[in-house]
Amino acid sequence: MNDAWLAFSAHARLSAPHGQGFFLHRADSIYDDAPDVRYEFPKAYLKAVREAVGDWIVYYEPVKAGPRGYFAVAQVHEMIESPSGNGMWWAMISPGSYLEFDSFVPRLLHGSPLEVALREPDGSPKKGGAQQLAVRRLPDADFARIVNMGLPQDLEAIEASRYDRKPEAADPAALFERPVHERLTRRAYRDVAFRRKVRAAYDERCAISGLGLRNGGGRPEVQAAHIRPVEENGSDSVRNGLALSATLHWMFDRGLIALDIPDPAIPWDVRVLVSDNKVPRDVADRLIRPERQLTLPKDRRDWPHPANIQWHRENRFGMGDPSALFSR
Structure with missing residues (x-):
């Protein structure tokens, strides 16, 4: 295991306890985005992105841009002013942290938003407000729920038995429930997720x-x-x-x-x-x-x-x- 990966993993564990973040991204964005490298944003989001430095974020594609919904996770390393001098800023992604979901996660589940802040008391979607923000904070519980839907705990077991003609019945007790942040930094898990998506x-x-x-x-x-x-x-x-x-x-x-x-x-x-x-x-x-x-x-x-x-x-x-x- 290389030094850069060890440093990234250690930093991720240290930054795990507090809330996480949300970045809205679309493939046809007018911004100079490369989701696994940087996320460009206007000055209006400086405070929100500054709070996300050191934290994990989930990427989300709006409905009008495509069907993916929540589609990836990454960690924000630092925030710098865009070298283009156009008044924009970059949220730099920690090398080795970006990981695409095995399955895209929809914003709504049974008609109710996955994010608590976007729900009315009856569970229906709120209008306007937080859902209009391209960058926002995400409570740990919401973050874990989204990631667990996109990158299930047992992804390695799913892949290992994928082509078995007579797969053995899974033993729920045998699955070690790793914290989300630990799973996202474990190379063996990431290799399986990467292999499945590329294939x-x-x-x-x-x-x-x-x-x-x-x-x-x-x-x-x-x-x-x-x-x-x-x-x-x-x-x-x-x-x-x-x-x-x-x-x-x-x-x-x-x-x-x-x-x-x-x-x-x-x-x-x-x-x-x-x-x-x-x-x-x-x-x-x-x-x-x-x-x-x-x-x-x-x-x-x-x-x-x-x-x-x-x-x-x-x-x-x-x-x-x-x-x-x-x-x-």
Whole structure:
């Protein structure tokens, strides 16, 4: 376990006792947002964001922007003024803290808001007021309820028995009820959550070979690879992930292959680069689709982030060897 992760985990445990926060975000936002890195906001929310520094927040997508509802959790590391000089501010997300929910959580459950502050005494939704705020505080009980719905306690057990033809009956007493904050910082749990989301985004098929192989029990052979490693401040966002076969995952991690977006105006044209001085042509031709183009998720919000692609290409491809030859 790396030092950055240990520091993050320790800080998260120290910051756990008080209330948490809420950030409203939409994929088509006019703000310079990257949910796993920063959240841009106007000066009007300075006080609310300052109070959230050191705390966990949940991300929420409004109904008019899409169906996701509450969709992720992260921890706020610090607040800085936007370097653009446009009068905006950034809430910087603690590296390694962002995690998308396994299941999106709706704002309403049986017609009643999950957040107590948004409910009338009869349980119906309030109008106006707090629900109009893009940044607000969130009581611990509301935060835990939302996270437990999006990232269930037994997610690891669910994944372990997912492809069992005759799964054993679960023993409720065997499930160790970990506090929400402890679960969110535990690497083993986060790996399972990340793997499930990345596999689902790519329809359980390898993004480079296009193959969707399964073993005899129906379990997909495809793995979830981080584009920018966690130990290098990479996040557990699907946009920092790729579904790859075991061999291609190994090659990608070692910089034998990489990705490139030749024209930023055509973000869906993601090309596969091959280090020709390290990978024999016949091997590349067997493992990679002839057109050398990455197969992208159906949901554009899950496409690899260009910044992550660039980081991997500059820091892993050819393992920093400027003489490394490549082909597209």
